[in-house]
Amino acid sequence: MAITTEPVAYVRTAPIAEQPPPMMARGWLAWMRENLFSSVGNTILTLIALYIIYLVVPPAIRFFFIDAVWTGSNREACLAANVGREVGACWAYVNAKLSYFVYGSYPWDDRWRVDIVFALGAFGIAWLLWLDAPKRGLGALYFFVIFPIAAFILLRGWPAIGLQRVDTSLWGGILVTLIVSIVGIVVSLPLGVLLALGRRSRLPLIRLACIIFIEVVRGVPLITVLFMANTMLPLFLPGNMSPDRLLRPLVGVALFASAYMAEVVRGGLQAIPKGQYEGAMSLGLGYWRMMRLIILPQALRIVIPGIVNTFIGLFKDTTLVSIVGIFDLIKTVEVTLVDPTWATPVTRLTGYAFAGVFYFICCYGMSRYSLAVERRLAAGQKR
Amino acid sequence: MAMATATERPAHLKPVSLKTDTAVEMIGVHKWYGEFHVLRDINLKVTRGERIVVCGPSGSGKSTMIRCINRLEEHQQGKIIVDGVELTNDLKRIDEIRRDVGMVFQHFNLFPHLTILENCTLAPIWVRKMPKKDAEEIAMHYLTRVKIPEQAHKYPGQLSGGQQQRVAIARSLCMSPKIMLFDEPTSALDPEMVKEVLDTMVSLAEEGMTMIVVTHEMGFARQVANRVIFMDAGQIVEMNTPDEFFKNPQHERTKLFLSQILH
Numbered sequence: 106m107a108i109t110t111e112p113v114a115y116v117r118t119a120p121i122a123e124q125p126p127p128m129m130a131r132g133w134l135a136w137m138r139e140n141l142f143s144s145v146g147n148t149i150l151t152l153i154a155l156y157i158i159y160l161v162v163p164p165a166i167r168f169f170f171i172d173a174v175w176t177g178s179n180r181e182a183c184l185a186a187n188v189g190r191e192v193g194a195c196w197a198y199v200n201a202k203l204s205y206f207v208y209g210s211y212p213w214d215d216r217w218r219v220d221i222v223f224a225l226g227a228f229g230i231a232w233l234l235w236l237d238a239p240k241r242g243l244g245a246l247y248f249f250v251i252f253p254i255a256a257f258i259l260l261r262g263w264p265a266i267g268l269q270r271v272d273t274s275l276w277g278g279i280l281v282t283l284i285v286s287i288v289g290i291v292v293s294l295p296l297g298v299l300l301a302l303g304r305r306s307r308l309p310l311i312r313l314a315c316i317i318f319i320e321v322v323r324g325v326p327l328i329t330v331l332f333m334a335n336t337m338l339p340l341f342l343p344g345n346m347s348p349d350r351l352l353r354p355l356v357g358v359a360l361f362a363s364a365y366m367a368e369v370v371r372g373g374l375q376a377i378p379k380g381q382y383e384g385a386m387s388l389g390l391g392y393w394r395m396m397r398l399i400i401l402p403q404a405l406r407i408v409i410p411g412i413v414n415t416f417i418g419l420f421k422d423t424t425l426v427s428i429v430g431i432f433d434l435i436k437t438v439e440v441t442l443v444d445p446t447w448a449t450p451v452t453r454l455t456g457y458a459f460a461g462v463f464y465f466i467c468c469y470g471m472s473r474y475s476l477a478v479e480r481r482l483a484a485g486q487k488r
Numbered sequence: 489m490a491m492a493t494a495t496e497r498p499a500h501l502k503p504v505s506l507k508t509d510t511a512v513e514m515i516g517v518h519k520w521y522g523e524f525h526v527l528r529d530i531n532l533k534v535t536r537g538e539r540i541v542v543c544g545p546s547g548s549g550k551s552t553m554i555r556c557i558n559r560l561e562e563h564q565q566g567k568i569i570v571d572g573v574e575l576t577n578d579l580k581r582i583d584e585i586r587r588d589v590g591m592v593f594q595h596f597n598l599f600p601h602l603t604i605l606e607n608c609t610l611a612p613i614w615v616r617k618m619p620k621k622d623a624e625e626i627a628m629h630y631l632t633r634v635k636i637p638e639q640a641h642k643y644p645g646q647l648s649g650g651q652q653q654r655v656a657i658a659r660s661l662c663m664s665p666k667i668m669l670f671d672e673p674t675s676a677l678d679p680e681m682v683k684e685v686l687d688t689m690v691s692l693a694e695e696g697m698t699m700i701v702v703t704h705e706m707g708f709a710r711q712v713a714n715r716v717i718f719m720d721a722g723q724i725v726e727m728n729t730p731d732e733f734f735k736n737p738q739h740e741r742t743k744l745f746l747s748q749i750l751h
Contacts, residue, residue, distance in 0.1 A: 381599065399599055
């Protein structure tokens with residue numbers, strides 16, 4: 106009983122040549138219909154989204170740009186009564202306080218030293234982040250060894266070579282925010298990797314120590330860690346040695362971030378198949394070489410988003426050091442708010458908006474950079 | 489005696505004199521996974537230049553056995569002596585043995601973040617302390633031998649399974665091993681690619697490499713093996729020359745197994 110009229114046997118006689126894909130002719134109108142108005146539900150959502158944009162964006166633009174006051178030497182410039190119209194952001198105030206926001210109370214005459222540190226640091230960061238840069242090994246040496254020493258001497262001062270000593274209690278603003286976050290980032294990644302490896306170690310004592318450290322530090326709020334670092338660190342150190350006031354929260358932030366980093370890295374380590382370990386071991390690579398050459402490069406690549414997430418979190422968490430009396434950017438903004446010269450209804454909003462923009466630029470920059478690195482690594486290792 | 493010379497030999501020198509004629513010796517080896525007795529009283533002596541094929545049903549312990557030889561698995565009882573050196577918990581000694589024992593895995597286990605060439609030069613550079621240029625020269629030599637020198641700068645993910653397995657063989661050869669272990673090297677390959685890998689292994693056998701191969705490729709066993717070992721339930725059930733093994737199996741379990749796989 107034949108149910109098919111198709112022939113059973115078939116042999117191809119001529120091969121089919123390769124052809125280009127069909128052209129996708131589509132204008133913006135077709136794009137909109139497809140993506141924004143493809144159904145009743147989507148159309149409603151699109152309209153609601155447009156309405157929200159209408160509610161938020163124009164007033165923001167008016168406040169920050171159109172109604173903003175750009176120049177002036179005191180509060181008079183930013184008062185609605187004097188200007189004769191509604192007043193938006195008082196950028197004149199930010200302009201007047203900018204150098205305090207950047208340097209804190211660092212002595213006027215020595216601020217060039219901070220500028221040099223900024224320039225040296227920017228140079229080092231650019232060298233390291235630019236993946237095609239020449240001599241990146243030297244760049245690492247510069248950034249991780251030479252730069253910290255030079256920065257310490259410049260910022261702290263060294264009377265022997267004519268640099269007057271500046272106590273860390275005078276440091277402040279963006280300077281302190283950058284110091285705390287860069288030290289935190291630079292310390293937390295290697296420390297986190299070690300903790301992650303320790304947590305997966307076969308040696309029970311090391312594993313236990315790492316688990317206890319990670320769980321305790323991760324289990325308490327950063328503020329607690331900062332307070333403990335502030336009051337307990339001097340107790341751990343012998344006799345008259347009292348660690349610097351800025352050093353204490355620095356240690357606290359770095360330890361706190363490394364506990365989080367350890368768990369991120371551990372996630373990456375768990376994603377590496379057993380075969381990679383076995384392949385490396387069967388070639389006679391020892392534990393540390395296997396980790397450094399085979400396992401960690403793959404594991405860290407997997408968790409780049411998590412690592413950057415932790416960096417961004419750390420960067421914003423540095424604002425908490427103001428709790429233990431360190432003048433970071435937010436704290437310097439707050440201090441200027443009580444200055445009667447600039448007391449206006451919009452000062453507070455302007456100050457925080459300025460800080461917000463600063464943090465956003467830094468965090469968004471980190472995020473974009475990590476995306477670029479991910480794309481590049483993915484391209485280098487086409488699958 | 490033999491051990492002393494083994495620890496003193498500088499790593500970068502190509503291994504010279506042979507301490508004994510025995511490449512691998514397993515004496516009364518037992519192993520348990522928890523309560524499960526995977527290896528039961530394994531006794532096996534492999535002479536230098538010998539090719540051994542190990543077969544058996546899945547779960548019979550054949551992979552576990554050869555993985556004990558380079559200590560990817562730890563045995564709990566008995567003695568394993570590789571190239572005159574006994575395997576103990578001494579990490580230095582384990583690494584030393586692993587240097588001289590190449591292993592090819594079912595799933596290749598190439599390093600996906602390194603190019604083919606880097607896969608091959610990594611161990612010679614870091615373990616044998618070979619200059620990069622020399623290592624690359626040797627790597628290209630072996631890549632040519634396995635007939636894929638043109639893929640040297642690609643990544644493993646861009647190669648077919650058969651090509652990847654040949655790279656894995658070349659990677660092992662770059663360490664100039666004295667013994668090669670193969671753990672089901674063709675089981676994960678498409679049928680069309682099995683032959684190219686087997687051909688590579690045959691040519692290796694023809695050069696006198698000591699090989700222990702876990703495989704179900706009975707054609708390969710017939711062609712190159714000196715001895716075929718049949719394992720079941722963690723024991724060596726039968727061992728013979730390939731001719732006798734296939735023509736005249738003795739044990740009931742062997743007969744059943746062969747009737748299942750040879751049609």
